[in-house]
Amino acid sequence: MTPLEELLAERIRRYGPIPFADFMRECLYHPVHGYYSKAESQRFADYYTSVDVHPIFGRLLARKFGQMWEQLDRPTEFLLVEVGAGVGRLAGHVLDFCKARLPEFYWALRYVAVERSASRREQAASRLERHATAGRLRIAAEIAAQIPAGCIFSNELIDALAVHRMVMREGVLQEICVGCDNEEFVDVVATVSTCAINEYFATQGITLYEGQHAEAGLEACDWITEIGRRIARGFVLTVDYGHRAAELFDERHMRGTLLAYREHCVSEDFYASPGEQDLTAHVNFTALETWGRRSGLETATLTSQTAFLLALGEANEFADLYDPGQNEAEQIRARLQLKTLIHPEGMGERFQVLLQRKGLGGRLR
Ligand SMILES: C[S@@+](CC[C@H](N)C(=O)[O-])C[C@H]1O[C@@H](n2cnc3c(N)ncnc32)[C@H](O)[C@@H]1O
Structure with a gap:
């Protein structure tokens, strides 16, 4: 036991x-x-997320956040709240890219990496020290009560509620x-x-x-309602795997979607080794939209990860994929990793991106 x-x-x-x-x-x-x-070193044994595939995921998200900042008329402080930030890997990718490629935005950024696990917060603090020292980042256990202007986002948080x-x-x-x-x-x-x-x-x-x-998923409903209340002007961006309700509860899902993950094996043995295996269920995006509306969040778009990343990367033919000085072999490897993120049979179509907004009047996206 x-x-x-x-x-x-x-x-x-x-x-x-x-x-x-x-x-x-x-x-x-x-x-x-x-x-x-528990500390995260164990985690790679069980599953990996888009963040682990290649920094391009965070870099393209950074471009999206930069666009949001423009849409909010460049507020002097843009709060970017990542919930379920884990050990800060995605935060590092976003902040490094903003610093190098979007410097004006970087100086308006107040990144808050929110993580429930104390050991992961500690791991994030050492990984992200340089951005904390520059006054761009804070690590927190909870979301601030009020977010005047910015974006609250998450990657694979809701499936873990x-x-x-x-x-x-x-x-x-x-x-x-x-x-x-x-x-x-x-x-x-x-x-x-x-x-x-x-x-x-x-x-x-x-x-x-x-x-x-x-x-x-009652916890997800409470969560989205609460963050809708806390943000005054801006966006909520949720990346996760799941469906709208009509699909999630259709006859193809007669057994539900709950799964247990351990050492890259998936099972329906939910009671095996409590605390030592991951448990996840597909996200119900209709619920996030419906309960989000109760606190003023309006759905802007719900798209596949494929469509979302392609729209952001195509503008410069995915130039953000490469690091300076990379050789041909490294560039080929990076292109293959990008494929995993956007290919319909990889993560591209399984993952959805829900964008909600609040307090932007009639102006869109
Ligand atoms: C599946 S992991 C995803 C980690 C990371 N976002 C990634 O993509 O690699 C979910 C994370 O969310 C954290 N978490 C769950 N509920 C939370 C909450 N209410 N507030 C902050 N963090 C939470 C967990 O501790 C865990 O680190």
Whole structure:
């Protein structure tokens, strides 16, 4: 048994089955034993994100943020808040590029790398020291209460927020909770733990098929509503894999989308080694749009990562891909890495980019 397994089993034995969202939150974010609370060196063993493929991902995002700054009429302070910044790898790519290639924007930038995990914040602090010293970067555990002008963005954050597991049985929406039987975690089907779950599906006009499993991402709804409240003028940019609700809950997704990752192997064994494997569910972009509107966020675009990166890179034929002094072989390698990011069979079509905006009047994008 992992230490977390023992803690969770004890809690369930004492108080009864718990919603899967509570189980998942502990597995990922328990302050000592949670998967994301540990230092990041372990992480490459389980999965990698667009950030790990090539700095071009951050460089093109930097260009997008520079455009946003222009659209906001170049405020003297542009707050760029990255939520779920991990060890600061993406922040480094964005800031290095802004400093070298977009100097005016760099001097208006106040980059805030927000990360829940204390060990990752420490790793980010040493990686990004040069930008902190230049007054361009701050590392924080939470998002500021007020963001006058700027952008809040994330890459693969929402898929790592806790979800409730649901199943439709005999026409009734039920919740799959986590129980404990003979030292083993087991599914326990129960009535829904909160009416927010019924509201979640009703608001989106979704009725699950008989026997269908699905996730309800209530945490993502709370998250987007809250950040919409905090930003006065600017943008929210979310990069993640997922779909709009009509697709996410269609007959191709009868088993739901929750998956466990460990050492690059994927499984549906959600209860294996709590705290030592990653748990993720596809993002429901309709929910982000719907709950975002409640706090004034208007959808500008929802596009594939392919379309998003192509639109940014084509203007200069992806010149940002190369570093000064690179030889031919290194340039070829960089082009292959770019392909992974934009190719439909790589990350390009699996990942979506949602751009929301607030307080820009009738002016778009
Ligand atoms: C899947 S990782 C992605 C890391 C990084 N964005 C990347 O693309 O490589 C998700 C990260 O979000 C962090 N996280 C989750 N919820 C958070 C929250 N509410 N505030 C800040 N960070 C959070 C986790 O600790 C973890 O480092």
